[in-house]
Amino acid sequence: MIDDMICRRVFRIDWHEAECRFYRPEEERGSFFCRVQIDWPEGTKTKRAGGVDEVQALLLGMMLAHTDLLAARSMDGRAVEWLDDRSLGLPVPPNLRDCDPDNRM
Numbered sequence: 001m002i003d004d005m006i007c008r009r010v011f012r013i014d015w016h017e018a019e020c021r022f023y024r025p026e027e028e029r030g031s032f033f034c035r036v037q038i039d040w041p042e043g044t045k046t047k048r049a050g051g052v053d054e055v056q057a058l059l060l061g062m063m064l065a066h067t068d069l070l071a072a073r074s075m076d077g078r079a080v081e082w083l084d085d086r087s088l089g090l091p092v093p094p095n096l097r098d099c100d101p102d103n104r105m
Contacts, residue, residue, distance in 0.1 A: 006058075011069065011088065012081045016041045020065050025057035034061035038068060059091060066090040070100055 004024040011018045023035040033048045034057040049064045051057035069088055072078040082088045086102040097103070 009082065009089070012079070012084075013069075013072065014041055014079050020069075022058060022061050022065075025051070025054040025061075032057040034058050036061045036065050038065060040072075062090045063093050066092050066100070067096060070096065 005021050006024050008019055008021045011020060017039075018041065019037075019039045021037045023037075025032040025034040031050050031052065032054050033050045034054075035046060035048050037044055037046045045068075047064055047068070049057055049060035051060050066088055069080050069090075070092075073080045080086075080088065088100070088103065090103075092100050092103050
């Protein structure tokens with residue numbers, strides 16, 4: 001596994017800074033997987049998103065992070081913001097667009 005972080009974004013979750021990191025997608029048996037880490041106030045959680053190439057894996061990783069952050073907001077009642085705004089500035093899966101009316105992506 002390579003540990004090359006390629007980009008990050010800092011959100012505010014329940015008034016704590018929470019970094020979200022995206023790592024260079026790795027090839028695994030003909031597919032590509034992007035590791036995503038979110039530093040929640042209670043600890044870091046890591047997930048992976050898979051795609052047919054590096055670009056799709058990264059985009060799906062961003063959608064995965066966005067979905068997790070929206071779920072924390074809507075299901076757990078957490079305050080989740082980016083730049084003092086409810087829009088998190090990440091791509092959202094088409095089937096969840098109605099769950100994030102503030103998104104400007």
